[in-house]
Amino acid sequence: MGILSRASYVIRSKVNAVLNRSEDPTETLDYSYEQLRDELQDVKQGIADLTTQKKRLEIQKRRLEENVEKHNDQARQAVKQDRDDLARQALEKKKQKMSQIEELEGQISQLQSQQDQLVEQKDELQRQIEQFRTKKETMKARHEAAKASVRVNEAMTGAGDEMEDVSRAIERAEERTEDMEARSQAMDELREDGALETQLDDRSQLDRELEAVQQDGQVDAELDTLKAEMGEERVDDAETSEDGDEEALGAELDDDAISEVDDSEVEAELDELKEEKK
Template sequence: MGIFSRLSDIINSNLNAILDRAEEPEKIIRLVIQEMEDTLVEVRSSAVKTVAEKKEIERRLVELRREADEWQRKAELALSKDREDLAKGALMARAKIAEAADSLTTDLGRLDEALAKTNDDIGQLQAKLQDAKTRERTIIARQKTATARLKVKTQLHDDRITDAFSRFDQIERNLDVLEGKAEVLDMGRKRSLADEIAELENNDKVESELQALKAKLATKNQG
């Protein structure tokens, strides 16, 4: 079942109101776009027929004017030959053609008005269609964002993740205990001569690297 019943429904439609009432706006906007596209095809198809009819009338008018000119010529010829009866007949025939031409001219005017209205309708329909497509892109983007946020929140509240972090916390506590035991074992122990010399060597190495770094920075700043 369609959203709209006729072209004027689409042109006068309020997309915001339609989407606000919809339980599934992404499906409704797709249906709206489909109906608009189908209607646009139908309106254009109708316009093609109207244009073809207009061209046919224009060709017929050209023929009638040519026939009217021909009867005018014949009436003048008849009068030049003193055949007033034939001249009258020719003028009557010309009058009938003129009457037919007037009728076709009226029809042509109606077709021009119809085409002007159709052109206006197509313009408004295209504007509505563009608006609907813009709304569709917005709805899709919002839906993707909402889905991604829901997925993240679901994962954050996943019991498996909570359990994993609990295990991490327990492992860290166990490591704290092991490190504490190691530190306790070193407490009260006197360092050996080798340990003290090694510490001095390390201090000298660090001091040497520090001085080299200072010299490098000083050279860089002077440059």
């Protein structure tokens, strides 16, 4: 085998492999069924053509038979008129026509045999087509059932191309959603930091910073006012506390005086007891 022959063989093999993978059995069966129907139609057309040819020969035969009768009558009339020469000519034409009739009968018989054979072939082909149609429908039903089962199993297991496409679509949707969430968070962060200006805010960055400083100043002033108020309250509390301390101190001194008096009395009573003992 030469190089070109081997290359051609490899190419045909690959083409056949691709066709086998892409071939739909139901379409192949339908195509084969239509081919058989076309062949049956050709057989019927052949039978019709052959029958037409046979009918033409039969018509030609009837005309020759009529001529035979005519020449026979002519010969009889010529004999009655003692014209043997004319009778002989009529009989010779009669013989020629009869010879032609024999040839036509042979052709007609042959055409009839062919017609009978074609009719038998047509009937057999029609029976085969009916059987093939039944098998075809059965095979198509089995194929559709098997294909449906495969689709269901692929859908349940996720092994089909459609489920793979769905998985990819989900992955792409998740990626786009994550990107959108990250972008949203980034925009919120930039907006909070003041890095982005909103479309509805016609103030400049300088105006916003000055307003922020002004707000901070107002807050500081309010805080100072609050501290001042709290300081006055603390002074009043301190004065009140000092007055209370003085009163408490006086009370303590009085208590000390009372305690001193009581001690002298105790000493006096003790001395008296000592004298009585002596």
